[in-house]
Amino acid sequence: MxxxxxxxxxxxxxxxxxxxxxxxxxxxxxxxxxxxxxxxxxxxxxxxxxxxxxxxxxxxxxxxxxxxxxxxxxxxxxxxxxxxxxxxxxxxxxxxxxxxxxxxxxxxxxxxxxxxxxxxxxxxxxxxxxxxxxxxxxxxxxxxxxxxxxxxxxxxxxxxxxxxxPAVDRFQPVPPEPELKRGRPHLLCYLGVMGPQDGVDYALRSLAKLRDELGRTDWHAVFVGSGDAFDAMVELSRRLGLSEQVRFTGRIPDADLVRYLSTADVCLSPDPRNPLNDVSTMNKVLEYMAMGRPIVSFDLKEARVSAGDAAVYAPANDEAQFAGLIAELLDDPEKRARMGKIGQERISGPLSxxxxxxxxxxxxxxxxxxxxxxxxxxx
Missing domain, CATH: 3.40.50.2000 (Glycogen Phosphorylase B;)
Incomplete structure (x- = not known):
């Protein structure tokens, strides 16, 4: 992964x-x-x-x-x-x-x-x-x-x-499973490696702002994947008081990954702007798009090239704006559906x-x- x-x-x-x-x-x-x-x-x-x-x-x-x-x-x-x-x-x-x-x-x-x-x-x-x-x-x-x-x-x-x-045959949506939301109306999902440069810490701080500053508790978040920052991110989640709303799965079988992505309302691409990320293509963005999921990303050059209008973009490394965009998408199911369709069309067309x-x-x-x-x- x-x-x-x-x-x-x-x-x-x-x-x-x-x-x-x-x-x-x-x-x-x-x-x-x-x-x-x-x-x-x-x-x-x-x-x-x-x-x-x-x-x-x-x-x-x-x-x-x-x-x-x-x-x-x-x-x-x-x-x-x-x-x-x-x-x-x-x-x-x-x-x-x-x-x-x-x-x-x-x-x-x-x-x-x-x-x-x-x-x-x-x-x-x-x-x-x-x-x-x-x-x-x-x-x-x-x-x-x-x-x-x-x-x-x-x-x-x-x-x-x-x-x-992405291997399109690997990323075929299945019916959503509301129980994966752990009793909340919405599910947020992160998929990918968890290294120091991958921005999982930015995502967690954004979720804390979503809860504390925007008053939103109507979501559950799942972080799928592993990496050398995994333990540190679990500890950061605990320090931020997010343990009840955030689950770290580690690596999981493809079938379970598809279940989570099929159920997710919004997917997260929190890679901060740095010398590498700004010019890199993120596989998770393409995989979110293949599954028809709307994306919140920081404003990175190659993120825009990949996702286009399948994502909304917060100013680079601005966690408060990132949280705000999550809230906006949670409140706009029609926009989420449009963005998901755009992503799938891009994966089956120019990015195939x-x-x-x-x-x-x-x-x-x-x-x-x-x-x-x-x-x-x-x-």
Whole structure:
């Protein structure tokens, strides 16, 4: 249930053992050979990520030597370290498709609030090396594409926008279940990762203002998902006195997720404006839209590109305005219905996977074009 800007899990975890049932080191599914390795998620700030990514890089390099000759290596980020095994494969004739899920320098600034220190300069250097090694770059939106061209020195024709798109067959509304509202008239829903940059704390403070400043107690809220800020957010909810009105589910099966989203009156996208979020596409926004749910979001550049009129937008990081917009939507069921329909039309139209699929196939055609092999990006 990874969130920002992204077609999948981050580069290290995408190759690791994803669940308890996915424990076999090697498997074959529909003719695809899969090699997995164990990985412990990072804890403890930057040092924890160095340990996680170092372990992931070692295991990836070990497995790369087992898979034999390849024509194309496709690696995503973060971290911007997988250019190293990709470079080893390139020297043996492979082409490298860099699937950029995050802008790691912006992620570092947004997550750790340490400024442009030595580690920040290091992640910038790794990004530059990744761009330099890549033959083709997949960007999740036009903002990321601009970075690849402007900061990464890539030729525009070598950068393809492949937007995230929800699996529509996974997000099919079912009849609402009023009991999920816990005796309240309305249900609010958050879906996604709970990390320091994801804004769950902004959502909780907004809900406290909705109750205390606007006098609204006619709602129950559910937060679906997990992450390294999960425990801190449960504690913040307790300190704000929201424990009776807010439930944290953790990760749940798809069927339960669909039940909550089908019942929700308003969905929340509280990502605050920071260097990363303003230019990132949020998967939860697209999933809310696929389910026909109206959205309250902060005013972020790429949030508007994705949601358009399927969302209402509070000034960046203004929790009182965010609360006010929730109240307005709760009082206007017709507007909620219109917004939900707009979202579904956008997901089945301009934001559909069909369009992204065409761009992805074009990227692979470019990567496999022998006339383009060996061309180097501008420095």
């Amino acid at each position: 990874h969130d920002t800007a992204r077609r999948g899990l981050d580069g290290a975890r995408h190759l690791s053992r994803g669940s308890k049932r996915d424990t076999e080191p090697e498997a074959e599914i529909d003719g695809v050979r899969i090699h997995r390795y164990p990985l412990r998620a990072a804890t403890g700030g930057p040092a924890g990520y160095l340990r996680e990514y170092g372990s992931a890089l070692w295991h990836t390099a070990r497995l790369v030597r087992k898979v034999g000759p390849v024509d194309v290596v496709h690696a995503c980020n973060p971290p911007d370290l997988l250019f190293l095994p990709a470079l080893w494969l390139k020297r043996r004739g492979a082409r490298f498709v860099f699937d950029q899920h995050d802008l790691v320098p912006e992620l570092y600034l947004s997550r750790f609030d340490r400024g442009e220190d030595l580690l920040y300069r290091a992640v910038c250097a790794l990004e530059r090396r990744t761009y330099r090694t890549a033959d083709v770059v997949l960007a999740t939106n036009e903002s990321y594409r601009d970075v690849a061209v402007r900061r990464g020195g890539k030729r525009p024709e070598d950068v393809f926008v492949v937007r995230s798109a 996977w069909r369009n992204s699929q065409a761009s992805l196939l074009a990227a692979y055609a470019s990567a496999g074009d022998p006339d383009r092999a060996g061309k180097r990006p501008r420095r």
